[in-house]
Amino acid sequence: MPTQSQIVLASTSAFRKALLEKLGVDFITCKPKTDETPxxxxxxxxxVARLAQLKAQAGAKLHPNSFIIGSDQVAVVKGVVLGKPGxxxxxxxxxxxxxxxxxxxxxxxxLxxxxxxxxxxxxxxVVHFRSLTQDEIKAYVQKEQPLNCAGSFKSEALGICLFEKLEGRDPNTLIGLPLIALNEMLIEFGLNPLLV
Known part of the structure; x- marks a missing residue:
């Protein structure tokens, strides 16, 4: 791929990197410096729209003349934004x-x-959680240690056992990068991952 058209993921998330690898395109990552305070x-x-844009713009300053991808995610339940538990x-x-x-x-x-x-x-x-017992919750946290995940679960692993059903266009969205939408945007901007 020519240098002027390189793809840059403006994120250091291992989850987003693994998702982008599914598209089979060459890319590099960079760490965007952005203030994430709401x-x-x-x-x-x-x-999330503002932060995704800020991250992409920060990446574009580091790597001009490239396709820059920025992404951000929050989880909301009953009007409360969930952070990473820590x-x-x-x-x-x-x-x-x-x-x-x-x-x-x-x-x-x-993009x-x-x-x-x-x-x-x-x-x-949307993730619909089933009714969980305290024992199930304790066992899950002990086994998976989801302390760096918003909502305290990893849907791509044992966290799937916590759910009743999932609703959405693209399951990759839940992990942090909507690949169907990204593919559509890349094609719109002249880069078809299937033809690279």
């Missing part, structure tokens, strides 16, 4: 709160083309 009264969809106690609390609930994940995705076209979308995905 603005006052900012809605979750606005937050500790076992917080993970147990989060999962107890999620038991029997529907959680909406909003994933912001921005900047080499000629500076920019497109941002927000892709929703």
């Amino acid at each position: 603005l006052e009264n900012e809605q979750p969809q606005q937050l 500790t076992t106690d917080k993970a147990l609390q989060q999962l107890a709160m999620l038991s029997g609930q529907a959680v909406t994940f909003y994933t912001g995705l921005t 900047i083309s080499p000629d500076q076209q920019l497109k941002t979308i927000v892709e929703p995905f």
